[in-house]
Structure formats: C-alpha cells, structure tokens
Amino acid sequence: MQQGELIDPFSSARGRLANGTMSRPASGWEQRYRRSVIISDTVATAFVVASIGNFFGARDAANWHEKWGILAFCTELLVLGALAVSRSWSPAVLGQGAEEFRRLGRSMFTATVVLALGGIALTSRNIKLWIFVAIPAIALVTMTTRYLLRLSLHKQRKEGRCLRPVLAAGSPATVRDLITRTRKFPHLGWRVDGVCTTDGRGIDGDQLDGVPVVGRLTDVAKYVEHDGYRVVAVTPDPHWTPDRLQRLAWNLEGSDAEMVVAPVLMEVAGPRLHVDAVLGIPLLRVSMPTFTGGRRAIKVVVDRVGAAFLLLLFAPLMALVGLLVVADSRGGVFYRQRRVGKGGREFTILKFRTMVVGAHKARAELTDRNEGAGLLFKLRRDPRVTRVGAVLRRYSLDELPQLFNVLTGSMSLVGPRPPLPEESAAYGPDIRRRLLVKPGLTGLWQISGRSDLPWEEAVRLDLRYVEDWSLALDTVILWKTLRAVLYGQGAY
Known part of the structure; x- marks a missing residue:
C-alpha cells in the first residue's frame, strides 16, 4: 500500500454497531498522521528542553541535577501532559482549521501557569528561564513542525489521497452544495463517495x-x-426530525463513522456556535457577533503596534518602490482614493501609484471591457497600468502605504475589503453588514483568490468574517496572506 492510501474498510474490524454488526477501523493514514504529530511534538519538546538545559546547565555543572535536571524534566512532562489533557492530538482537529493551533496555544498556557505556580510553591529561582524562554521556544518549534506536517498532508489531499470517505444524507440541493465545497477545498480532507436522499434518487x-x-x-x-x-x-431536509436524527446517532454508536450535522445557519460558525443542554433538550446557541469588548481592544492594539513595526521593517523597500514608480512614469508616488470604512464613514486610502496619470477619467472608455464581478471594475490587462505597477499589483506591494491607514485607525490589518463610495451606495441591507467593522489590509478575500473570486463569493467571505471574527482567525489570515502574496494568484 502506498503512503496516504485509504485502507480497505473490510480488511479488519474493531467494535460493533448498535445492531450488533462489526464496524470498520480508522483509515491507516489517520493513525499514521496522528502518530507523526505526537512524535514531532515529543521530539521538539525534548530538543528545546535539552538545548536550554545543556546551555545553561553547563555553566553550573556542579548543581546540574538539583537546579537544572529536575526543572527540565518537569517542564517537558508538563508540556506533554497539557497537550494530552487539552486533546491537542485529537484526530478531529489535526490537519485543518485554527482549532488545532488554538488547542496547542491553550496547552502551552496551561503548562506555563502550572510551572509558575510550582515555582512559587518551591521558591525556585531558576523557574523564570523555563517560563519565559523554554515554553515559548517549545510553542514556536511545535507550531512550525505541525505546520510543515499539515503542508505535506494538504499536498497529498490535493492529489486525491488522505481523504475521509463521506456519506452525505439530505436534500439533493444541500448535498450538491456540500459536494461542490468539498471539491473546491480538498485540503479539508472530505470526499463525498455516496449520497442518500429521501427517495433514493438524485438530480x-x-x-x-x-x-x-x-x-x-x-x-x-x-x-x-x-x-x-x-x-x-x-444536510438539511424535511425528513430529519429530532427523533430520526437521534435514532441515526444511536445506530452509528460503536462505529468509526463521525456524524456531522449541518445547521440551517450555514454561514455562522466558529466561536459563535455553542451547544447547550436545557431541560434535557440539546440547543444550538448562536451568540451575537463581537464588535466591542476586550478582544476588540486587543485587536486595536495589535493593529497599531503591528502597523508601526511593519512600516519600520518595510521602510527601505517602500523607499525603493517609490523611486521606481517615479522613474517609470510621470506623476506622484502615491495614489489617494476615497473609500468607505466602518459605519459608512469615508476616508482616504493610500496606495503606490500603479496607473498612468488620469487613469480614473479613462475608466468610462473601458466600461464595456469590465471583467470584474458584481460591482467591481477589473481588467486583467488594463492598459492604464504601468510596467512597474503591474509588478506591484502582482505582489500587492502597492498596498504597503495602507499601513499608514492602519496606524491612524481608519483601517485594520485584517478585515473586509474597503469599498468605493459608488459600490457602497449600491449595497443592500445584507451587504451593508460589511461596514460594521473596519476594512482590512488583508482578509478572507485576499487569501481565497482576490480578483478571481465571483462577486457573490467575495461578499460571502466578507460577511463570514464579520459574523465569525476571532483573534485566532486573524492570526490564520495574516499567516496565509504571505503565501497568497508570494504566489500572486488573483492579483491584477
């Protein structure tokens, strides 16, 4: 069997279904991948602990066992124990989504707290090294190794391997939507192999x-x-009454099949969904979107500090780009344009100039050649774009001056795309929800195809961000933006 192939579901058995028949074992690649993650976490933790212990312990070899050896062992034990307790190795979260890294971060925080409390109780003077150096280093190394493992897994999934066979059960319309999404995003690891409908027939x-x-x-x-x-x-279908869903769950007990129920609120997910048991009735509770509060305050601080840091980091590059813009064509370095921000308030956005002077006036002559979706105006080969401008657009370098907008508070590092006033004026009530938060330098639209996205998909992604925003989602978007920029897909 080649690596990543699904094993024959009839090759062995483990457990029984509710009706007494035998269930099928988990796929071989799932077990191998989980084992690889556990080994990588253990090796990474041991490597960091040993490196720090040997470096600092060598300076105090006489008291190695007393001062360093015990703390090193306790640190490694605490980290691995926290990973196990927080279910960071659960197959349900490995290889996809932000939950894997969220649990990893929670594990490291738990280990830090326990280690700090233990140091206070034992009045250890050397505990600070392990709290402020060792555990952050372990977190960095383990996150990196997990990300590399995930890249390898996603590559195999794009090739049709390491996929979980799915039986979709619902109405033809909702099942078709599920099939489309699983094919569009193979990295999620689902492959619909069979369908059940009310009458046993499809479209x-x-x-x-x-x-x-x-x-x-x-x-x-x-x-x-x-x-x-x-x-x-x-998936949704009138057939699925609470009694029938409960009976299906009972019938699947003892099998290796995971039952997943798609709620009617398809675009609400992540931290806003909670399952509560009230009077013995399972209720899906949908919390309100978070537009204020502590997490939003943290986002503001991260925006300002992050923008200042990035401006300092990219200052030499921005100076070089400015010189190239001026040398390539007549006109100024920056292009200023009115955009609509939070609450419908207009602001002036800054970008490096990528078009010839007077490009906005020439737009009317190109209207019949518009290739943009919905309210957007886009041309793959826009004659108004300069030679330097084409390169800047491909790698999103023209958007670097927007860091000044983030620094002054009119934009955020992550958020919906900032619309033009004429676009905003044509918004319906549902699309106007994009204006409940600050527009972003990057967002879900940036990492999902940019200008290649259909208008409806771009709107859906922006609304999803508004509804399901979290600090973890911002972190994932910022990380994936780097890859999207390097590949330049959908930028023109």
Whole structure:
C-alpha cells in the first residue's frame, strides 16, 4: 500500500454497531498522521528542553541535577501532559482549521501557569528561564513542525489521497452544495463517495454531480455498516426530525463513522456556535457577533503596534518602490482614493501609484471591457497600468502605504475589503453588514483568490468574517496572506 492510501474498510474490524454488526477501523493514514504529530511534538519538546538545559546547565555543572535536571524534566512532562489533557492530538482537529493551533496555544498556557505556580510553591529561582524562554521556544518549534506536517498532508489531499470517505444524507440541493465545497477545498480532507436522499434518487437519476446515490435516508446506518464511510454528513431536509436524527446517532454508536450535522445557519460558525443542554433538550446557541469588548481592544492594539513595526521593517523597500514608480512614469508616488470604512464613514486610502496619470477619467472608455464581478471594475490587462505597477499589483506591494491607514485607525490589518463610495451606495441591507467593522489590509478575500473570486463569493467571505471574527482567525489570515502574496494568484 502506498503512503496516504485509504485502507480497505473490510480488511479488519474493531467494535460493533448498535445492531450488533462489526464496524470498520480508522483509515491507516489517520493513525499514521496522528502518530507523526505526537512524535514531532515529543521530539521538539525534548530538543528545546535539552538545548536550554545543556546551555545553561553547563555553566553550573556542579548543581546540574538539583537546579537544572529536575526543572527540565518537569517542564517537558508538563508540556506533554497539557497537550494530552487539552486533546491537542485529537484526530478531529489535526490537519485543518485554527482549532488545532488554538488547542496547542491553550496547552502551552496551561503548562506555563502550572510551572509558575510550582515555582512559587518551591521558591525556585531558576523557574523564570523555563517560563519565559523554554515554553515559548517549545510553542514556536511545535507550531512550525505541525505546520510543515499539515503542508505535506494538504499536498497529498490535493492529489486525491488522505481523504475521509463521506456519506452525505439530505436534500439533493444541500448535498450538491456540500459536494461542490468539498471539491473546491480538498485540503479539508472530505470526499463525498455516496449520497442518500429521501427517495433514493438524485438530480441526475442515480447520481448527483458524479457521486452515486446509494439509497434512501432511512437506510443511512446500513450503508455506513457495509461501505465503511468515515463521516456521515447530514444536510438539511424535511425528513430529519429530532427523533430520526437521534435514532441515526444511536445506530452509528460503536462505529468509526463521525456524524456531522449541518445547521440551517450555514454561514455562522466558529466561536459563535455553542451547544447547550436545557431541560434535557440539546440547543444550538448562536451568540451575537463581537464588535466591542476586550478582544476588540486587543485587536486595536495589535493593529497599531503591528502597523508601526511593519512600516519600520518595510521602510527601505517602500523607499525603493517609490523611486521606481517615479522613474517609470510621470506623476506622484502615491495614489489617494476615497473609500468607505466602518459605519459608512469615508476616508482616504493610500496606495503606490500603479496607473498612468488620469487613469480614473479613462475608466468610462473601458466600461464595456469590465471583467470584474458584481460591482467591481477589473481588467486583467488594463492598459492604464504601468510596467512597474503591474509588478506591484502582482505582489500587492502597492498596498504597503495602507499601513499608514492602519496606524491612524481608519483601517485594520485584517478585515473586509474597503469599498468605493459608488459600490457602497449600491449595497443592500445584507451587504451593508460589511461596514460594521473596519476594512482590512488583508482578509478572507485576499487569501481565497482576490480578483478571481465571483462577486457573490467575495461578499460571502466578507460577511463570514464579520459574523465569525476571532483573534485566532486573524492570526490564520495574516499567516496565509504571505503565501497568497508570494504566489500572486488573483492579483491584477
């Protein structure tokens, strides 16, 4: 068997379904990947602890065992224990989403607190080294190794390997949407291999977008038993009453199949969804979007400090770009344009000039050649763009002056795309929710295709950010922006 291939679901058995039949084992690649993560975390922790212990312990060899050896052992034990307790090695979070890194960060914080309390109790003078140097170093190394493992996994998934077979059960329309999304984002690790509908038929007869319709919704558990699906994705359909969903969950007990229910609120996710048990009834609680409070205050501080740091870091590059802009064509270095920010307030955005002087007046002559989606005006080969401007746009270097907008508070590092006043004037009530937060230098639109995105998809991503914003999501977007900029996909 090649690495990453799914094992035969009929090759062995482990456990029983509720009706007494045998269940199928987890796929081989899932076990191997989890084992790789555990080994990498253990080796990374041991390496950092040993390096710090040897470096500082060598300066006090006489008291190595008493002062350094015990603390080194306790630090490694605490970190690995915290990783296990916080379920950082759970297969459900490995390889996708921000939850994996969120649990990793929570583990490191827990280890830090326990180590600090232990140091206070034992009045240890050397505990600061392990709290402020060792654990942050462990966090950095483990996050890096996990990211590298994730890149390898995602590469295999794009090649059609290391995917979890999914049985989708619901209405043809909602199942088709699920199939489309799983094919568009293979890195998430789902592959819909079978479909169940109310009448056992799909839109295309016995198939639905190329996926075979294997049966009816009443027989979902039977097909999981025989075909070894790893995920049962339940999508909205009138058939799914609370009683039927509960019975399906009972029938899947003891199997390796994970039951996933898509809520009606499809675009609400992440930290806003909570499951509560009230009077014995499971309720899906949707909290209000966070537009104020402590986390927003942290975001403001991160924006200002981050913008100041990046301006200092990129100052030489920005000076060079400015010289190239002036040398390439007649006109100023910067291009100023009115945009709409939070609450509908207009502000002036700064960008390096990428077009010839008078480009805005020439736009009317190019209207019939517009390739942009929805309200956007875009041309892949815009004759108004200068030679230097084309390079700046490809790698988003023209947007660096927007750091001044972030520094002054009219923009954020991460947020929805800042619209033009004429675009904003055409917004409907739903799209205007983009204006509830500050526009961003980057965002979900930036890491998802930029100008290549259909208008509806760009709006959906912006609204998703507004609804599901979190500090963890901002961190992931900033990290992925670097890759999007380097590849230059969708920038023109």
